[in-house]
Each structure stands twice: as C-alpha cells, then as structure tokens.
Amino acid sequence: MIDLKDVPQDPGCYLFKDAEGTIIYIGKAKNLKKRVSSYFQKTDHNAKTKRMVSEAADLDFIITASEVEALILENTLIKRHQPKFNIDLKDAKSYAFIRISDDPFPRIGIARYRGGKKGGTLYGPFVSAAERDHVLAFIKQTFHLRTCRKMTRRACLRSHLGTCSAPCQGKVSEPEYQYQVKSADLLLKGKNQDLIASLKGEMVEHSEQQDFEAALAIRDQITAIEHLSERQYVQRQKQANEHIINYQIVSGTVYLILFTIERGTLTSKEEFVFPDTEDFLEEFIIQYYAGVKPPNELILPEMPDSNIEEYLSNIRETKVTLTIPVQGAKKHLLDLVMKNIEASFFAGKMRVIELGEALHLPAPPDVIECFDISHLSGTGTVGSMVSFQDGKPDKKNYRRFRIKTVEGIDDFSSIAEVVKRRYSRLKKEEQPFPDLIIIDGGQGQLHAAEAELRELNLSIPLISIAKREEEIFTTGRALPIPLSKKSPASLLVQEIRDEAHRFAITYQRQIRRKKALS
Secondary structure, eight states: OOOOTTOOSSSEEEEEEOTTSOEEEEEEESSHHHHHHHHHHOSOOOHHHHHHHHHOOEEEEEEOSSHHHHHHHHHHHHHHHOOTTSOOOTTSOOOEEEEEOOSSSOBEEEEEOOSSOOSSEEEEEESOHHHHHHHHHHHHHHHOOBOOSSOOSSOOHHHHHTSSOOGGGTOSOHHHHHHHHHHHHHHHTTOHHHHHHHHHHHHHHHHHTTOHHHHHHHHHHHHHHHHHHHHOOOOOOOSSOEEEEEEEEETTEEEEEEEEEETTEEEEEEEEEEEOOTTHHHHHHHHHTTSSOOOSEEEOSSOOOTHHHHHHHHHHTSOOEEEOOSSSHHHHHHHHHHHHHIIIIITTHHHHHHHHHHTTOSSOOOEEEEEEEEEETTEEEEEEEEEEETTEEOGGGOEEEEOOSOOSSOHHHHHHHHHHHHHHHHHHTTOOOOSEEEEESSHHHHHHHHHHHHHTTOOOOEEEEETTTTEEEETTOSSOOOOOTTSHHHHHHHHHHHHHHHHHHHHHHHHHHHHHHO
C-alpha cells in the first residue's frame, strides 16, 4: 500500500511505479495530495484505472512552481518514459512555439520543437493553443511580419488587407523590416516595457516632426501591447540548459536533488543520498559529470572549488557557468529544489526539529496534539483534538468532544474540560502522551489547560497560538515567544492549529445539521 502521508499539497507531477520500480503512470495535479488520494478513495474508476492502482507499488513526485509548469513537465516525462497506462504519445504533438525564421525578411509562424536543431528563434512553449494563436495574430496585425513560406512577386491577401508589410513587393526595406522583427522579438521575450519605452520615444519624434499619422499608428501599437500584457501567458524561452543542485545535511547524511531545465522548462528530478564528507559537493559534481554532459549553467547554493568550472568546461568543450544566486528567479529555483528535498526526504520532520529547537525542548516533538473549541453564539459547543506525527496529520488519532459541563460562551472552561477528558483517559489506560500540546487561543486558554495538566500531575510541554497576530505563548512566560510568523516552526504550529479549527467546525456543523433535520 502506498503511504500518502508524505505527499505534499503543492502543484506538480506524480509518478506511479510497479513492484520492480518501472514507471507505469504519470499525471499532473494542482494539489498533489488531493489528486493522488483520489485514486485510493474513489471506487468508481474505469477498468484501466483500477488495474493501474492495483499494480502501483510505489510513488514519486516532483513539486513545481505552478500548475502550468506541472502540465509541461507531465508532457516531457510521458514522452521520455512512455508509461504503459498513459495515452500513447508517440505521434502526439508537442507544445507549440512561435518561430521567427532567420531569413533576410524573416517569416513568423508556429513550430513544434522536438529536441532537434531548428533554424530561427523559438519562443514558448505555449500551453494554451488559444493564447498562442492570439499572440501570433496580434504580432502579425501589429508588426506586419510575413507568414508565407516562399516570397513570390504576386501580392497576397494580407498585403491587400494591409496586415503584411509586403517585402515581396518591395514595399519595405530590409532595415525597416528588421526593426519590426526586433519589436516582435522584444514582445515575445516578455520585454514589453522596453518595447513600449522605445515606441513612445519614436512616437514623440514623429509628433515633433508633425508626422501625426505615423505617431497615431505607433500610439495604437502601444495600446495594443499594453492590452496584450494583461492577458498574455507564455513560458519564456531560454536558449541555455541549466542544472540546479541543492542539498540538506542531517545526522551526517547528505540529501541532494538535481533538477534539469531544458530550454527554460523543468524536465527531470534526480535524488541522491550519501555520507557527508568535507568536500562532498566537489566530489559529487566530478563523479556525476564524468558520465553526463554538463549544462550551460550550473546553479548551486555555494561555490565549490574554483577548478570545478574549468573541469566542467573542458568536458562540455564550451564555457560552463557556475551561479550562486542570492535573489531573483534563479534563487527561487534553488528554493524549489529545497522544497522538493524536504517533501521527498523529510516531509514535516525538518519543521518538527526546528519547532523543538525554537521551544528549547529536549527532543523534537514527534507527536503533537492540538485542541480547539467551536460553537455558534454559545450553542452547540464542541471540542476537537488533532494529532500530528512527524509533522504530518495522524487522522486515526483525531478526537472530537461534545462539551458537557459548560453552558454559554466560555472557551476557557471548555478547553479545560477537553484537556482533562483526553489526558485523564490516556493516564488511566497507560497510553503514551504527546511530546507537545498546542491550544488554539491566547494566554487564558493556555492557563486553563495548564491547570488541568497540573491536577493530573502531568508535565507535558504546552503552548498556545493566538489567531490575530499568530503569537505563540508558553507556560511560565508572560511575553510571546520571539518567533517569526513566516518561520518553518511557526508555520507548522499554524498548520496544526488550522487543522484543529477545521475539524472542530466540521463537527459543529454536523451536529447542527442533525439537529435541524430532527
């Protein structure tokens, strides 16, 4: 049975494997956890899907930055691995690019890149055919580039309609035509603001020369470009290939992931685990690229030995650049690899370790229980308790409570009741206690829970989290713990609190629904 606890709630691709490790199905998802879970929760699958689920013995996944990136990655992975339960894509079309040829008077059109050499310049890929066609039509209409495969001396329909500058008829010089090509190139590369600035300068020049007709035409171009910028979506083209390497060291072991990006598109993820040594990064790079052609650029979290760049360049026989980004798009790529490391190797474990360090606990709180109270204007009050194991929901140990001893709105007494009921039972049954207890609320709720634990002669680490400022309080301290709201430890506490809140509200609504029906 595939363990779904470690599947993240991020966009990306999932890969089902059989008992021998062969990939049998590849899919994409906006939310990986929801999509993968649906295979094992639903019962109305078709015969093919049922067979695939029955053969699936293992699961791998790659987190992407967006759903669109997952769509492109899925296409790439299916073509590479050709899993037996995916549709046969041998003859399927690739995602389309817009291409400007390298002729003296370049033509613009659609091209499908399949990995071979293609003359001219490619822009894309475009995931949406409608968006691609819109952009292509816009450029033809705005910059009057030719679309004919061969230039003949006979005027075409677009020439008569005024949407082609008609170089075949000698109506435009090569420098003038190349200027329009350059404008289209800027637009397709996403440099819309540079293009608009250039056009505005040109419009001012025409106005000063009282060439108002030309100035008006440029003004219309600027308006059209600004409108296009509002709706255009295209994966920006990169000519160079990149590898992104990031790692995490835990207990003397290196957990490393390498992303491959080809022409600006994420195509694969490779995972490595090996003992930590003094120069492990240099050793990894030397061994890995002894059998793999290095990319144009290698993006790393730190600079290895200075000779590595020369070593890689000699293998590739062209310049290889090592980049250690501190901000911008390349830094986001490094962060994305780190997110995959945490999801693939540690899931919530790293956040649990950070939380234990932030609270100065003697050991990471592997088992965390969190309480919340829900009511509707003081009626139908219920309590919830959720359990997290290694930073992951442990739903079999969730508990819910109907408040029995409290009337009206009294969150303090309600928290006291559910804490007493929970831990008096564990104590009576000699069950293990959690490593940390979280209370949804401020210091009032915290003190109420602390009093009940004291009555039971229990010493369990206890904190509370106040919703408005996400401040975390602990016993024996008047001020909140100095912890950033965006830190992994704080985000874990917020995630657990939100789950307890969701579970409490769901139970409270169920009770109200049953009462209304009765």
